[in-house]
Amino acid sequence: MARTKPNTFTKYASFIGQKMTQLGFIGLGHMGMPMALQLSQQFSVIAYDQNPQACTEFRNLGGQDAPSLEAMLENVHVVISMLPNGRILMSVYQEIIGLIPKHALLIDSSTIGPLASLEWHAMAKQHGFRSVDAPVSGGVKAAKEGRLSFMLGGSTENIEAAKTYLQPLGKNFIHTGDAGSGQAAKICNNLVLANTMIAVSEAFALANRLQLNPQKLYEVLKTSSGNSWVIENYLPVPNLLKDVPAENDYQAGFSGTMMLKDLKLANEAAKHLEQNLKLSQSSQDIYQDMIDQNQGDKDFSYIYQLLADN
Amino acid sequence: MARTKPNTFTKYASFIGQKMTQLGFIGLGHMGMPMALQLSQQFSVIAYDQNPQACTEFRNLGGQDAPSLEAMLENVHVVISMLPNGRILMSVYQEIIGLIPKHALLIDSSTIGPLASLEWHAMAKQHGFRSVDAPVSGGVKAAKEGRLSFMLGGSTENIEAAKTYLQPLGKNFIHTGDAGSGQAAKICNNLVLANTMIAVSEAFALANRLQLNPQKLYEVLKTSSGNSWVIENYLPVPNLLKDVPAENDYQAGFSGTMMLKDLKLANEAAKHLEQNLKLSQSSQDIYQDMIDQNQGDKDFSYIYQLLADN
Numbered sequence A, B: 001m002a003r004t005k006p007n008t009f010t011k012y013a014s015f016i017g018q019k020m021t022q023l024g025f026i027g028l029g030h031m032g033m034p035m036a037l038q039l040s041q042q043f044s045v046i047a048y049d050q051n052p053q054a055c056t057e058f059r060n061l062g063g064q065d066a067p068s069l070e071a072m073l074e075n076v077h078v079v080i081s082m083l084p085n086g087r088i089l090m091s092v093y094q095e096i097i098g099l100i101p102k103h104a105l106l107i108d109s110s111t112i113g114p115l116a117s118l119e120w121h122a123m124a125k126q127h128g129f130r131s132v133d134a135p136v137s138g139g140v141k142a143a144k145e146g147r148l149s150f151m152l153g154g155s156t157e158n159i160e161a162a163k164t165y166l167q168p169l170g171k172n173f174i175h176t177g178d179a180g181s182g183q184a185a186k187i188c189n190n191l192v193l194a195n196t197m198i199a200v201s202e203a204f205a206l207a208n209r210l211q212l213n214p215q216k217l218y219e220v221l222k223t224s225s226g227n228s229w230v231i232e233n234y235l236p237v238p239n240l241l242k243d244v245p246a247e248n249d250y251q252a253g254f255s256g257t258m259m260l261k262d263l264k265l266a267n268e269a270a271k272h273l274e275q276n277l278k279l280s281q282s283s284q285d286i287y288q289d290m291i292d293q294n295q296g297d298k299d300f301s302y303i304y305q306l307l308a309d310n
Helices: A008-020 A032-040 A052-060 A069-073 A086-096 A113-126 A139-145 A156-169 A181-209 A214-222 A229-233 A256-272 A278-292 A300-309 B008-020 B032-040 B052-060 B069-073 B086-096 B113-126 B139-145 B156-169 B181-209 B214-222 B229-233 B256-272 B278-292 B300-309
Strands: A022-026 A044-048 A078-081 A105-108 A130-133 A148-153 A170-177 B022-026 B044-048 B078-081 B105-108 B130-133 B148-153 B170-177
Touching: A022 A032, A022 A069, A032 A044, A032 A052, A032 A139, A032 A156, A044 A052, A044 A069, A069 A086, A078 A086, A086 A113, A105 A113, A105 A156, A113 A130, A113 A181, A113 A256, A130 A156, A130 A181, A139 A148, A148 A156, A148 A181, A156 A170, A170 A181, A170 B214, A181 A214, A181 A229, A181 A256, A181 A278, A181 A300, A181 B181, A181 B214, A181 B256, A181 B278, A214 A229, A214 B170, A214 B181, A256 A278, A256 A300, A256 B181, A278 A300, A278 B181, A278 B278, B022 B032, B022 B069, B032 B044, B032 B052, B032 B139, B032 B156, B044 B052, B044 B069, B069 B086, B078 B086, B086 B113, B105 B113, B105 B156, B113 B130, B113 B181, B113 B256, B130 B156, B130 B181, B139 B148, B148 B156, B148 B181, B156 B170, B170 B181, B181 B214, B181 B229, B181 B256, B181 B278, B181 B300, B214 B229, B256 B278, B256 B300, B278 B300
Parallel strands: A022 A044, A022 A078, A078 A105, A105 A130, A148 A170, B022 B044, B022 B078, B078 B105, B105 B130, B148 B170
Antiparallel strands: A130 A148, B130 B148
C-alpha cells in the first residue's frame, strides 16, 4: 500500500496536539524521575513529589513541577503514578480522586501487587474513571533509555489509550489481561528474577571456592542451560560485564529493599491463594538477611558479595 | 590469506585417517547412546555397556558393540566414558586401567563433580595416561543433534587432542581450566538450572492462582528480566513450547533423579569447602520431595505439576 509522507505542517500539528495533552505525573523517585523526563520530551508534563528536593531536581533537569497535587491536577488528561507501594498509592488517591478532571485516564506504574491494584481499579471505577495498571520491568537504565517493558492490565480500549502516552517510555507493551493482571505478571516476573539472582550468585560463590575462573563460568553459563537475563545483563560478579551495579560498588539499580518488597508481594499473594512457594520463601529469607545486615540500600545483586564473604 | 580447497584425495585420506582412529565408548544410557552413535558416523567406535539390552539397542541402531570391556579396549586410541556417577566411573576404571593401551587419551563426560574427577585424573596420571574431564550440557536432544556444550578440564595440549574426537558432538567447547574444572563448571551450571526451573515453575503456579493467562506470563518473562534458557527452551508448562517434556507427559529428558544427583554434587562440594548455599539447599529438598512422591523418573520440569497440583 502507498503511504503518504506527512508534510511538515501535519507533523507540527500532531506535535502541537501531543504538547496540548496535559500529563500529571506523581512520584519522582529512581524510576519516576527518568520516566517523567522522557515523557516531557513528547508531552506537556507536570510532575509532583511530596519530597521538595525531588521536585527541584526535576526542575533542574528541565522538567516542570507543581507546588501541590491540587495544582498538578488542574486540566490534566492523564494521571500517571509511580509510587513505592500500594498503601502510599491508595492514600494519595484518596486525597486526589475528587480533584481529578472528568474523563481523565488513570495509569498506575507502581509495583503494588494484584490485590492492592484491584482496590485501586475499584476506586477509579467508582468515581467514573478509566484505569490501567501498567507496572514496568527493566530498571533505571531502561527507564532512561525509553526501553522499559510494560505489563498492562485493563480493558483493550483503555490499554490502547494508555499506550499512546506510554510509547516514549517502552519497547515492549504486553496486554496481560483484565484489571490487575499487569501487577500479577510483574510480581511473577520479579519472583523469577529474585530467585535467579541468588542462584547465579550461589554458582559463582561456589566457583570461587572451587578455584574456577569466573570468566570461564560466565562463558559456560552464557552458552548452556544456565543462561538467563541475569547472566547476560545483570551479572552480580565484578569484572565481567560493563554497566552493571557490580562494577559500581553495587549502587542501586534496584535495591535489595525493593526486591524484598516485590518478593513479599508475590509470597503474600501466594499465601492468600493457598499456593505454597518454598523456593521463593527461601529467597525472601535471603534478601531479608541482606536488609538485616544493613545492606538494603545496595543493589539486590549485592547478594553475591554476601555469599562470597561468608 | 589464500586457502587451498582440499581435493577429493586429501578428503578421502583424512576420512580414512579418522576411521582408523579407534574409539572405545563406555556407557550407553540416555546420553551415551546418542553420543556413541554420532561418533560412529565419523570414527571407528566400539561401545560397551554392562546392560546387554543397551548393547543390543546400539547394535540395532547401526553401532558396533564389544562383548566385554576387555574386548572393547583392544587397540583403542581414545576411551570416552559416560557413566551415572563417580563411584561407578572409579570402579569401572579400577577394572580397566591396566588393560588400556599405552598412549591412549582418556575422556570422561560423566557428571561426577570436581572432587571425584580429581581422583579419576590422579589415577590416570599415575598410570601414565593423558586425561580430560569433559562433562556436557544440553540434554538428550542436543546429544542427538550434535549440539552439546562441552566444559573441558585439563592441560591445553590434552584438551586440543580431546576436541578432535568430540567435535561431532558439540557446538561449544570451553576450556574451563585445569583438571576437574570442567566438572566444577558443570555442577555450577546445573545448580543454576535446578533453581531456575523451580523459580519458573513457582511463577507459573502463582499465575494460575491469579488467573493470569500462562501465554501472557510467557510473553512477559521472555521480554523482561525474568528471561532464561528455561523460558526459551525448556518451559515446564504445557501448551506453550514445542518439543519440551511438558508436551510429552514429562518423559525425561533429564529426570528429577538426575537433577537431584547433580544438585547434591554441588551442595556436597559447597559443604566440603564451607560455602553456604541456602537457596540450592531448598531446591535440593524440593527435588527430593519429587523423588519421595515416586516421580523421580519423570523429567525434572515435572516440578511445575507438583506445584500446580498442591
